Amino acid sequence: MLAIVAIIVGLAGALVGVAAGMLYRRRAEGTSLQQAEEQASRTLAEAESKKQTLLSEAHEERLQQRKAFDEEVREQRLQTQRAEERLAQKEANLDRKSETLDRRDQAIRDRETRVDQLRAEAQQLRDQQSTELERISGLTTGEARDQLLAAVDVEIRDEASRRVREMEKEVEANASIRARKILATAIQRVTSEVTAETTVSVVQIPSDDMKGRIIGREGRNIRAIEAATGVDLIIDDTPDAVTVSAFDPVRREIARQALSSLVHDGRIHPTRIEEAVNKAKRDVDQTMAEAAEAAAAEAGVLNLHPEVMKVFGRLRYRTSYGQNVMRHSIETAHIAGLIAREIGADADIARTGGFLHDLGKAVDHEVEGTHAIIGAEIARRFKVREAVAHCIEAHHEEVEPHSVEAIIVMMADAVSGGRPGARRESLENYIRRLETLEGIAKGFKGVESAFAIQAGREIRIIVKPEQVDDLEAMRIARDVSQQIEETMEYPGQIKVTVVRETRATEDAR
Numbered sequence: 001m002l003a004i005v006a007i008i009v010g011l012a013g014a015l016v017g018v019a020a021g022m023l024y025r026r027r028a029e030g031t032s033l034q035q036a037e038e039q040a041s042r043t044l045a046e047a048e049s050k051k052q053t054l055l056s057e058a059h060e061e062r063l064q065q066r067k068a069f070d071e072e073v074r075e076q077r078l079q080t081q082r083a084e085e086r087l088a089q090k091e092a093n094l095d096r097k098s099e100t101l102d103r104r105d106q107a108i109r110d111r112e113t114r115v116d117q118l119r120a121e122a123q124q125l126r127d128q129q130s131t132e133l134e135r136i137s138g139l140t141t142g143e144a145r146d147q148l149l150a151a152v153d154v155e156i157r158d159e160a161s162r163r164v165r166e167m168e169k170e171v172e173a174n175a176s177i178r179a180r181k182i183l184a185t186a187i188q189r190v191t192s193e194v195t196a197e198t199t200v201s202v203v204q205i206p207s208d209d210m211k212g213r214i215i216g217r218e219g220r221n222i223r224a225i226e227a228a229t230g231v232d233l234i235i236d237d238t239p240d241a242v243t244v245s246a247f248d249p250v251r252r253e254i255a256r257q258a259l260s261s262l263v264h265d266g267r268i269h270p271t272r273i274e275e276a277v278n279k280a281k282r283d284v285d286q287t288m289a290e291a292a293e294a295a296a297a298e299a300g301v302l303n304l305h306p307e308v309m310k311v312f313g314r315l316r317y318r319t320s321y322g323q324n325v326m327r328h329s330i331e332t333a334h335i336a337g338l339i340a341r342e343i344g345a346d347a348d349i350a351r352t353g354g355f356l357h358d359l360g361k362a363v364d365h366e367v368e369g370t371h372a373i374i375g376a377e378i379a380r381r382f383k384v385r386e387a388v389a390h391c392i393e394a395h396h397e398e399v400e401p402h403s404v405e406a407i408i409v410m411m412a413d414a415v416s417g418g419r420p421g422a423r424r425e426s427l428e429n430y431i432r433r434l435e436t437l438e439g440i441a442k443g444f445k446g447v448e449s450a451f452a453i454q455a456g457r458e459i460r461i462i463v464k465p466e467q468v469d470d471l472e473a474m475r476i477a478r479d480v481s482q483q484i485e486e487t488m489e490y491p492g493q494i495k496v497t498v499v500r501e502t503r504a505t506e507d508a509r
Contacts, residue, residue, distance in 0.1 A: 008054045015047040201244040201256040205263050211235050213268050214242060214259070224270040225262075228277040229255035247365060249317035250288075254280045288313030295326055299333035301355045305382035314362035320417075325358050328416055332357060336405075336412035345404045346387070353391025353409040356384070360392075372396045437494070440483050444476050458495040459484075465502040473498045 205211065215222045215235065222233055231246035233255075244259065246252040257280040262268050265276075292313035296304060304312075318325040336354035340347040360367075360375030367374050376393035380386070391409040394401040401407050434452040441450035441461045446468035451460045461480065463473055477498040484494055 008051050011047070011050070015043055201252050203242045203244060203256055203259045203263065205240055205242055208239065210263060211242065213266075214263075216268065220270065221268050221273065224273045225255065225259065225277075228273060229258060231255040233259075249319065250284060250314055253317045254284050257283060284317075285313075288316050291316040291326065295330050296355070299330045299351065299355045300337065301333060301352050304352075304356075305384070308356070308359070308379065308382050308384065311362050311378060312356065312359055315358065318361055320358075320361070323417065325361055329355050329358055331416045332409070332412045335415055336408050339408050339412060340405065343404070343408075345408060349385070349387045349391065349403075350405040350408045350412075352385075352388045353395075353405055354412050356388065357392050357395045357409055357413055370396070370398055372398050433488070436488060437484065440487070441480050441496075444480065446472065447476070456494070458497065461496070461498045463498060463500050465500050468500060470500065473500045 205214075213221070214225075214233070216224075222235070225231075226233060229246075230248065230251045231244050234243035234245055236243075242259065244252055244255045246255065254277065258273070258276040261276045261280065262273065265272070289310065292309045295312070296302060296309065312326075312329075315326040315329060316324075320328065333351045333355035337347045337351035339345075340350035356375060356379060358371060358375065359378055360369075360371030360373065363378075364371040364374055372393050372395055376389045376399075379389040379392055387403060387405060390399070390401070390403060391406045393399045394406040395409045395413050397410070401410065434456050437452040437456060437459050438450045441447055441459055444461075446463050447461055448464050449462045451462075452458070453460060459480070461476065463476065468476065477496050480498075481494070481496045484496070
């Protein structure tokens with residue numbers, strides 16, 4: 001407010017100064033005094049009027065501010081009054097709650113006193129009942145407790161056994177699903193050719209006249225070939241062919257190549273035979289070495305001892321039920337490595353063990369013993385890791401496996417050898433296996449007939465419905481499958497199906 005008044009006074013002074021200056025100028029310029037006075041009077045009058053206007057506006061503004069301040073003070077007083085009323089109400093409520101809590105505390109103390117009285121009375125009654133029960137039963141409290149605990153222990157043990165069986169079934173089911181998934185993944189990622197090889201070789205000859213030249217005068221040439229190669233040459237009525245037969249596949253290949261070279265050259269005599277056989281030996285050794293290196297690279301198994309690779313190369317010409325052993329070893333290495341990675345085992349040991357598991361088959365016809373034990377001895381002789389040697393010796397369970405990798409190699413070997421088309425079976429063995437399956441099934445009471453179907457991978461059993469009920473049919477299926485597992489060797493799995501059928505037939509006349 002004072003600032004406004006000061007502004008007004010300053011403005012009035014400025015106006016007066018202006019008027020005085022103008023008057024002075026008028027005087028200096030010779031204007032009339034009357035005009036200057038009149039002008040000054042008008043200026044002063046205007047200044048006074050503006051002063052009064054500004055003072056009036058300032059007073060009005062002050063009154064409005066005063067009114068707003070009074071209104072704000074009144075509102076704050078009302079809020080304070082309401083807050084005091086709420087506080088008073090809360091104090092009253094707290095007082096009531098305090099009284100209620102006091103009454104509750106007293107009621108609780110009374111109840112506790114009553115509970116203590118009832119507990120004492122119950123203990124007295126319990127003591128009386130125990131005394132009476134001991135008198136009636138003739139047992140002390142300790143003896144009764146022991147009997148009760150024994151009964152509870154039996155019940156708990158039975159319940160625990162039941163739950164353990166349920167958990168075992170659940171774990172077996174989950175493990176079976178997981179194992180199938182792992183095996184399916186490993187098999188799907190390994191693509192192999194389905195081939196079958198024989199244990200004889202046939203050499204084509206241009207004409208039957210060549211047979212006489214191979215035989216030579218008084219059989220001299222054929223005896224020289226058989227002596228140099230260790231094989232048997234079969235020269236019969238088969239046109240344009242000579243059969244080379246030998247159990248040793250390497251010898252058979254050497255003889256086949258040497259004979260092919262002699263037939264192509266046309267010169268057949270003992271000296272030429274010896275030269276051809278020596279060259280064939282060098283060629284076969286080179287082929288086996290290259291095949292072993294290529295197989296190791298394909299399987300991802302490196303840094304093996306040269307002597308181990310030399311022995312392994314002989315598997316290039318070794319077969320097992322028509323399956324090439326070197327290809328089987330590569331496939332087993334791949335499957336073992338994949339399974340090991342899936343379950344977190346040592347993939348390098350599993351892969352190397354799978355690659356060398358049939359190493360002994362290269363020399364099993366020359367060294368006494370099973371191929372698993374022979375292969376493990378060769379591996380240890382040339383400083384192959386002990387874990388790998390154990391995989392080799394345990395893959396047919398001749399030595400009990402004590403590592404996860406050894407079990408993986410067993411699985412991979414079974415998968416590679418048991419997959420459809422991997423190996424062939426002779427007709428006699430095939431028929432014998434089907435007959436054995438049917439014979440096992442027919443040996444059970446109540447079985448009417450049994451049929452081995454799907455190449456021996458399923459057995460259908462027809463039972464007599466008047467002798468075998470549904471539960472007995474389930475038991476027969478379980479017992480047959482168990483006996484098959486215990487008495488037979490077979491690739492893959494065999495499905496046992498028991499069929500129980502009841503027919504009612506009447507003739508309408």
